[in-house]
Amino acid sequence: MNFDSILLEKSLTALNDQLEIRRSPVIEIVVCGGSALQFLGLVDRTTKDVDILAFASSNNDFLNLVTARDLPEYLSDSIKIVSRDFKLPENWFNSGPTDLLTQGLPAGLEDRLIYKKYGSCLTVYFISRYDQIFFKMYASINGGGQRHLNDLIALNPSDEELIAAARWCLTQDASEIFPHLVIDFLKKVGYKSVSERIKQEME
Secondary structure, three states, X not given: OOEOHXXXXXHHHHHHHHHHHOOOOOEEEEEEHHHHHHHOOXXXXXXXXXXXXXXXXXXXXXXXEEOOOOXXXXXXXXXXXXXXHHOOOOOOEEOHHHHHHHOOOOOOHHHHOEEEEOOOOEEXXXXXXXXXXXXXXXXXXXXXXXHHHHHHHHOOOOHHHHHHHHHHHHOOOOOOOHHHHHHHHHHHOOOHHHHHHHHHHHO
């Protein structure tokens, strides 16, 4: 079963309810991908899972992001119950994107997060449209599938946003061929002027 915006809200609310039953500590997570696009009303499509970028911990006005690779047992158990009750795939709560933390996130991402409290135990931070452009470009260049390119186009990025995203993408892969992949991608999908700008910066 794929998520639409209604199922997304119900599932996250149910996840909070399960955490409350377990008297869990407060869980703060950062969500990217299709579910974040849905929450912000930026695309009109379903998505297969909730992509978790990081756990967050707030300290005054500062938000610290840490890997979500290992989930605590009370969270894993709650996820399984929600999966059963809503007939969701076992991996509906997907922490694969958390690997992006190791290479560095777009500067200022934490300040652009949009959050919602789903109850006393679960707060979800959704990444902004601006940062989605960065992630969707990177996923598209890395062969993530047509849906990522479709999402990128739907976000209608400006040239300056695309240039910033391309510069960030170049920091994510140190291989010699990757800069050429970035330039070729931009050119092939219709962002020729951006491609030429990035190429000039590299010369």
